[in-house]
Amino acid sequence: MPRSTTPQTLSREITISGHGLHGNRPCSVRLVPVAEPTGIVFVHTPTGTVIPAKADLAGDLVLATTLVKDGVRLQTIEHLLSALMGLEVEHIRIEVDAEELPILDGSAAPWVEAILQVGVKGLAGRRRFMKITQPIEVRNGDRWIRALPYDGLRLRYVIDFPIPALGRQSRELSLTPDKYRRELGAARTFCLAQEIDMMRARGLALGGSLDNAVVFGADGPLNESLRYEDEAVRHKMLDLVGDLALLGAPLLGLVEAHAAGHALHVALAQAILAAPGSWEWTEEAEPANVRFFFQPAGLTAAAQPA
Numbered sequence: 001m002p003r004s005t006t007p008q009t010l011s012r013e014i015t016i017s018g019h020g021l022h023g024n025r026p027c028s029v030r031l032v033p034v035a036e037p038t039g040i041v042f043v044h045t046p047t048g049t050v051i052p053a054k055a056d057l058a059g060d061l062v063l064a065t066t067l068v069k070d071g072v073r074l075q076t077i078e079h080l081l082s083a084l085m086g087l088e089v090e091h092i093r094i095e096v097d098a099e100e101l102p103i104l105d106g107s108a109a110p111w112v113e114a115i116l117q118v119g120v121k122g123l124a125g126r127r128r129f130m131k132i133t134q135p136i137e138v139r140n141g142d143r144w145i146r147a148l149p150y151d152g153l154r155l156r157y158v159i160d161f162p163i164p165a166l167g168r169q170s171r172e173l174s175l176t177p178d179k180y181r182r183e184l185g186a187a188r189t190f191c192l193a194q195e196i197d198m199m200r201a202r203g204l205a206l207g208g209s210l211d212n213a214v215v216f217g218a219d220g221p222l223n224e225s226l227r228y229e230d231e232a233v234r235h236k237m238l239d240l241v242g243d244l245a246l247l248g249a250p251l252l253g254l255v256e257a258h259a260a261g262h263a264l265h266v267a268l269a270q271a272i273l274a275a276p277g278s279w280e281w282t283e284e285a286e287p288a289n290v291r292f293f294f295q296p297a298g299l300t301a302a303a304q305p306a
């Protein structure tokens with residue numbers, strides 16, 4: 001499926017309500033289409049605070065992605081951002097009446113279904129991508145993430161947990177809206193049973209349950225079933241797609257992550273934005289070999305992707 005070449009918003013408004021995973025408070029979210037390209041912009045309606053989805057506003061990144069502006073926090077934004085970026089809806093106003101977005105079923109699937117139900121609408125102009133031209137990497141001990149040049153957006157993710165029920169999982173995927181919907185969107189957030197007391201003591205996961213998270217005990221998931229055999233690594237990829245939204249534009253590159261999480265995902269976005277020599281703007285979404293087909297033979301053979 002070719003990637004969209006025009007900027008996209010939604011065809012109609014969507015309102016979804018639920019409660020937050022960490023604070024367990026009710027929240028209603030209204031997705032409002034925009035008339036021209038604006039990027040993804042949150043509005044905290046009780047205060048009127050406008051918070052663009054940008055990496056320089058990222059705050060607390062423990063177990064969720066949070067934006068902070070003028071003292072207002074918006075927590076657990078990553079699953080909605082993931083659904084929007086996965087479906088190439090990169091221009092939208094998101095009105096939120098609380099400080100944490102609803103966790104829903106713990107995946108991006110409810111957002112994906114709602115977006116597909118109303119459909120997307122093209123806006124004037126050309127879609128612009130940030131195309132990685134030089135490798136860029138962020139490390140934290142054994143955990144790391146890096147972006148490499150690539151035609152398209154390709155994700156490669158490895159997780160390695162010291163409990164047999166999870167263990168090592170790896171997956172690689174070239175992202176298209178269709179693949180996002182089928183292979184990542186429904187993967188639920190997860191945690192280890194042994195972490196729950198620690199999280200609750202810190203005021204986290206107060207709204208968590210087997211209805212909105214997969215909980216792994218020593219012998220396997222406590223939930224009745226998994227949606228994918230490797231649901232955990234797929235959810236990490238879902239989170240990565242959402243966190244990369246904080247670049248403010250779609251990315252073209254190969255992103256490799258090893259035992260990463262929100263903090264490293266956002267650190268990569270910040271590192272890319274801080275290194276303008278490592279990427280360039282392009283409006284060309286198609287792989288180079290599609291273009292080369294129309295060019296004289298021999299001109300660019302060496303540049304074709306393997």
Ligand SMILES: [Zn+2]
Nearest residue numbers: 078189235239
């Ligand atoms: Zn998540």
